[in-house]
Amino acid sequence: PTPSLETPLLRFLKETHARFGPLDEGEVASYIPELGKADPDHFGIAVATTDGHVYETGDTGVPFTIQSISKAIVYALALDTLGAEHVEATIGVEPSGEAFNSIRLRADNKPFNAMVNAGAIACCGLISEATGEAAFEMIRAALGAFAGRTLDVDDAVFQSERATGDRNRAIAYLLRTYGGVRGDVDLILDTYFRQCSILVTARDLAVMGATFANHGVNPVTGQVVASNYAVARTLAVMSSSGMYDFAGEWIYRVGLPAKSGVGGGIVAALPSQLGLGIFSPRLDAHGNSVRGIRTCAAMSESFDLHMLSRR
Numbered sequence: 115p116t117p118s119l120e121t122p123l124l125r126f127l128k129e130t131h132a133r134f135g136p137l138d139e140g141e142v143a144s145y146i147p148e149l150g151k152a153d154p155d156h157f158g159i160a161v162a163t164t165d166g167h168v169y170e171t172g173d174t175g176v177p178f179t180i181q182s183i184s185k186a187i188v189y190a191l192a193l194d195t196l197g198a199e200h201v202e203a204t205i206g207v208e209p210s211g212e213a214f215n216s217i218r219l220r221a222d223n224k225p226f227n228a229m230v231n232a233g234a235i236a237c238c239g240l241i242s243e244a245t246g247e248a249a250f251e252m253i254r255a256a257l258g259a260f261a262g263r264t265l266d267v268d269d270a271v272f273q274s275e276r277a278t279g280d281r282n283r284a285i286a287y288l289l290r291t292y293g294g295v296r297g298d299v300d301l302i303l304d305t306y307f308r309q310c311s312i313l314v315t316a317r318d319l320a321v322m323g324a325t326f327a328n329h330g331v332n333p334v335t336g337q338v339v340a341s342n343y344a345v346a347r348t349l350a351v352m353s354s355s356g357m358y359d360f361a362g363e364w365i366y367r368v369g370l371p372a373k374s375g376v377g378g379g380i381v382a383a384l385p386s387q388l389g390l391g392i393f394s395p396r397l398d399a400h401g402n403s404v405r406g407i408r409t410c411a412a413m414s415e416s417f418d419l420h421m422l423s424r425r
């Protein structure tokens with residue numbers, strides 16, 4: 115590419131990539147053994163605008179598992195396909211203030227919200243209850259529609275999480291004692307583990323973010339993939355709970371609805387403007403990508419993206 119043709123945004127992305135590239139704090143997730151094999155140096159930054167332009171730098175074509183970022187899209191899918199009332203009766207919208215894998219439920223035994231494991235498993239349970247074996251393909255199609263392409267599953271990560279996922283198994287069985295999930299727990303967990311093992315790139319995350327920012331219309335494909343209601347409510351829960359027990363700090367500093375995953379991805383959205391997708395597998399103690407957080411904070415500051423500071 116000719117440097118003179120670079121937009122200020124692309125130039126900024128490259129500078130930010132160079133600036134945070136040397137940062138080697140944090141550890142690749144290894145509680146799912148297969149995730150421990152990730153190359154810690156991978157680093158990709160992508161921005162997609164609501165008019166369908168994508169700007170990217172670094173390892174934006176490298177596939178990694180979406181993990182918890184899937185929770186946001188599956189929640190939007192559940193709101194749209196099962197009805198908001200039904201979903202909202204089963205899963206709360208309060209921040210938990212706890213780690214993503216906390217087994218604690220609210221005092222009324224509902225999961226706190228759909229961005230932590232308990233709520234995401236309950237959400238998966240609702241979709242499984244309504245659609246049976248078809249649940250996973252429906253979820254895969256929804257994630258693909260947000261990304262604008264067909265997405266594959268990393269079977270090794272799926273098998274690895276299934277083999278070591280006792281904590282999520284415990285959460286699912288606890289939920290079942292209160293009716294928070296009903297039916298076949300193994301099927302629900304398989305669907306959840308598979309959903310987390312879907313492969314995406316940083317570019318995909320940027321387009322997913324832009325689809326959220328564009329009120330449910332994928333700006334690259336033009337497809338309507340979610341309703342404005344589902345998108346707005348999902349972004350609301352992402353704002354309060356998308357970054358786990360760092361969510362308050364995040365919304366204060368960065369000011370964007372966002373969701374992270376232990377694969378090292380972060381998706382963020384500025385409504386009516388853009389989506390951000392970052393991939394860098396070294397995580398901090400909350401399970402959030404270290405370089406991802408720094409990159410989003412730098413972008414928010416430089417381009418005045420904080421949603422509550424926009425004029």
Ligand code: GLN
Nearest residue numbers: 181182214231310375376
């Ligand atoms: N599959 C992971 C789990 O359930 C997702 C967690 C995450 O990305 N925070 O533990």
